[in-house]
Amino acid sequence: MRLKIVEIADRGVPGKECLHLAVQTSVNLNFYAVFDTVRIGGGLISQFPRRAYWFQQQEVSAGDRVILHTGPGVNSFVKGEYGGTTFFFYWGLASTLWDEPSSCAVLLEVCQWQTSPNADGLCEET
Numbered sequence: 001m002r003l004k005i006v007e008i009a010d011r012g013v014p015g016k017e018c019l020h021l022a023v024q025t026s027v028n029l030n031f032y033a034v035f036d037t038v039r040i041g042g043g044l045i046s047q048f049p050r051r052a053y054w055f056q057q058q059e060v061s062a063g064d065r066v067i068l069h070t071g072p073g074v075n076s077f078v079k080g081e082y083g084g085t086t087f088f089f090y091w092g093l094a095s096t097l098w099d100e101p102s103s104c105a106v107l108l109e110v111c112q113w114q115t116s117p118n119a120d121g122l123c124e125e126t
Contacts, residue, residue, distance in 0.1 A: 001024075001107070001109050002023065002024050002025040002026075002027040002109070003021050003022070003023055003024065003027065003029075003032055003066065003107060003109075004021065004022045004024055004107075005019065005020070005021060005105060005107050006020040006021060006022050006065075007019075007020050008020075008098045008104075008105060011096070011098045011099055011103075012096050012098065012099025013096065014071060014095070014096055015071050016069075016071075017069070017070045017071070017096045017097065017098060017099075018067050018068060018069040018070065019034060019067070019068040019070075019105050020065065020066075020067055021065065021066040021067075021068070021107070022065060022066075023060045023061060023062055023063065023064040023065065023066065024062060025062050026059070026060065026061045026062055027059075027060060028057060028058065028059050028060075029055035029056065029057070029058040029059075029060055029066065029087075030054070030055055030056060030057040030058070031109055031110055031111065032054075032055050032107060032108065032109055032110065033052055033053065033054040033055070033107075033108050033110050034052070034053045034055075034068060034105055034106065034107055034108075035049035035050075035051070035052050035105070035106040035108065036049060036050045036051040036052070036097045036098070036103070036105060037049045037050060037103075037104060037105075037106055038050075038100070038102045038103055038104065039102045039104055040102075045104060045106060049106070050097075051091075051093075051097065053068060053089075053091050054110070055089065056075070056089075058087060060085070060087060061084075061085070063083065063084040064084050064085045064086070064087065065084065065085075065086045065087070066086075066087045066089065067086060067087070067088050067089070068089045068090075068091060069088065069089070069090045069091065070091045070093050070095075070096055070097050070098075071090065071091070071092070071093060071094075071096075072090055072092045072093075072094075073088070073090035073092075074090065075087075075088060075089050075090060076088050
């Protein structure tokens with residue numbers, strides 16, 4: 001996977017809770033979605049995600065960071081002084097997601113999708 005979950009920061013803190021992702025290889029974020037779900041034991045996660053966030057189209061490069069805030073805000077980015085860019089995205093929720101110990105985020109690479117009637121998506125060639 002070209003993105004990696006680094007941590008969930010400030011769990012359960014309104015206005016601060018966020019998911020930190022590291023970009024390992026250049027990619028367009030619109031091929032990634034984050035699901036809010038729970039661990040059910042034995043290393044398993046629930047097959048019924050509670051919420052989903054599908055990133056908008058945004059090219060990112062290796063070494064960049066992506067921060068997904070659960071609360072409201074305006075998407076933005078900041079170029080690093082020594083290289084790399086940090087991209088900030090906002091889920092826009094009124095409450096936090098990951099305040100319980102069993103709560104977790106799942107990052108999915110969505111390489112193909114189909115909608116009705118025919119607006120298909122396809123991952124870039126690797």
